[in-house]
Amino acid sequence: MKATGQHPLPRQRADVAAPEPGERPPVFAVRGLWKVFGPRAERVPRNPALAALPAAELTARTGCTAAVRDVSFEVRPGECFVVMGLSGSGKSTLVRCLTRLIEPTAGAVAMDGEDVLAMDKERLRELRRHRAAMVFQHFGLLPHRTVRDNIAYGLQIQGLSRAERRARAEEMAAKVGLTGLEHRRPAQLSGGQQQRVGIARALAVDPEVMLFDEPFSALDPLIRRDMQDEVLRLRREEGRTMVFITHDLSEALRVGDRIALMRDGGIVQIGTPEEIVGRPADDYVRDFVRDVPRDQVITVRSAMRPVGPGDADRDGCAELPPETVVADAIAAVARTGRPARVTDRGGRCLGVVDHERLLSVVAGLDTPELEGTAT
Ligand SMILES: Nc1ncnc2c1ncn2[C@@H]1O[C@H](COP(=O)(O)OP(=O)(O)OP(=O)(O)O)[C@@H](O)[C@H]1O
Numbered sequence: 001m002k003a004t005g006q007h008p009l010p011r012q013r014a015d016v017a018a019p020e021p022g023e024r025p026p027v028f029a030v031r032g033l034w035k036v037f038g039p040r041a042e043r044v045p046r047n048p049a050l051a052a053l054p055a056a057e058l059t060a061r062t063g064c065t066a067a068v069r070d071v072s073f074e075v076r077p078g079e080c081f082v083v084m085g086l087s088g089s090g091k092s093t094l095v096r097c098l099t100r101l102i103e104p105t106a107g108a109v110a111m112d113g114e115d116v117l118a119m120d121k122e123r124l125r126e127l128r129r130h131r132a133a134m135v136f137q138h139f140g141l142l143p144h145r146t147v148r149d150n151i152a153y154g155l156q157i158q159g160l161s162r163a164e165r166r167a168r169a170e171e172m173a174a175k176v177g178l179t180g181l182e183h184r185r186p187a188q189l190s191g192g193q194q195q196r197v198g199i200a201r202a203l204a205v206d207p208e209v210m211l212f213d214e215p216f217s218a219l220d221p222l223i224r225r226d227m228q229d230e231v232l233r234l235r236r237e238e239g240r241t242m243v244f245i246t247h248d249l250s251e252a253l254r255v256g257d258r259i260a261l262m263r264d265g266g267i268v269q270i271g272t273p274e275e276i277v278g279r280p281a282d283d284y285v286r287d288f289v290r291d292v293p294r295d296q297v298i299t300v301r302s303a304m305r306p307v308g309p310g311d312a313d314r315d316g317c318a319e320l321p322p323e324t325v326v327a328d329a330i331a332a333v334a335r336t337g338r339p340a341r342v343t344d345r346g347g348r349c350l351g352v353v354d355h356e357r358l359l360s361v362v363a364g365l366d367t368p369e370l371e372g373t374a375t
Pocket residue numbers: 037038065066067085086087088089090091092093094247
């Protein structure tokens with residue numbers, strides 16, 4: 001996203017559109033956010049000529065680094081919003097700006113419609129303790145405390161009694177599969193177990209949103225997969241909102257409902273895994289997703305064609321829900337030897353996938369999303 005024009009003020013008001021009646025506002029709404037490190041950083045977003053400079057030139061001219069550049073997005077209640085990008089693209093800085101662990105240079109951040117940049121110290125402390133809990137890559141555990149005490153750490157500050165803290169810590173330990181290990185110290189745990197403690201500690205304060213900063217990148221691949229399953233399970237069972245930083249594309253595709261792909265401080269595309277893989281916004285994204293097995297990500301909702309006159313005979317056709325991935329649809333079409341019908345929950349036929357459509361997805365040919373054509 002390019003800077004457009006002059007910033008009226010270093011900090012804009014959090015002008016979040018009013019939610020529809022009955023609709024919750026976004027958990028986070030971020031508008032025109034900048035974080036510039038270096039001397040007289042505020043002049044960069046204010047000055048369109050500086051704001052438009054490529055990263056290296058900006059540094060050469062001003063000594064500043066624009067870690068986050070004019071970024072706007074919303075995190076919706078209950079979603080896992082992934083921030084992905086190569087090392088140095090600005091992921092950690094962006095997520096730290098959400099709770100002002102790093103102070104933004106310009107722009108607006110709102111949480112549940114409340115202007116985060118206008119919060120006083122007390123309100124900010126409350127936000128970080130109760131509303132947005134962070135899980136770090138290096139676990140951040142206290143080495144001389146037991147698992148139980150580490151999990152209960154945030155509860156002490158909340159003023160719960162000792163017995164209440166213990167009970168809650170044990171409940172959280174059970175939730176993440178640590179039952180029986182409550183009396184160990186962090187050094188007596190594997191990496192995966194230590195990260196479970198980190199997750200349990202974040203969960204214990206019952207936060208509205210969990211912020212994960214590359215939580216699994218120190219773990220080996222099998223444990224990493226287990227931990228991703230844990231995150232998926234927590235989201236499914238608890239519906240908790242998550243912001244998840246990773247530089248690993250397969251992890252992003254696995255855990256993300258939506259992914260923001262960052263490059264040089266800007267967001268180059270925001271979309272579902274299927275949108276990112278199926279309709280990359282530019283050559284950079286296309287290059288990024290080149291090796292992704294498309295048939296595992298793209299669904300028949302995008303691959304289907306409208307029902308035609310030749311599809312009247314439904315005999316022996318498989319019926320697939322629209323979220324079926326292409327790999328499974330290929331198996332169904334091969335099994336029946338007939339095109340498969342894509343149907344919604346009410347049995348309405350939305351379209352058809354035949355082997356040509358499915359092969360064109362695998363081959364990376366254009367698969368424009370088609371409007372549902374009911375029969
Ligand atoms: N305190 C700081 N002072 C100056 N520059 C900084 C500071 N913190 C980060 N940067 C720079 O801002 C840019 C973005 O850094 P950031 O750590 O947000 O990236 P990242 O995508 O999280 O990277 P990684 O995956 O390696 O953690 C980098 O160029 C980094 O060098």
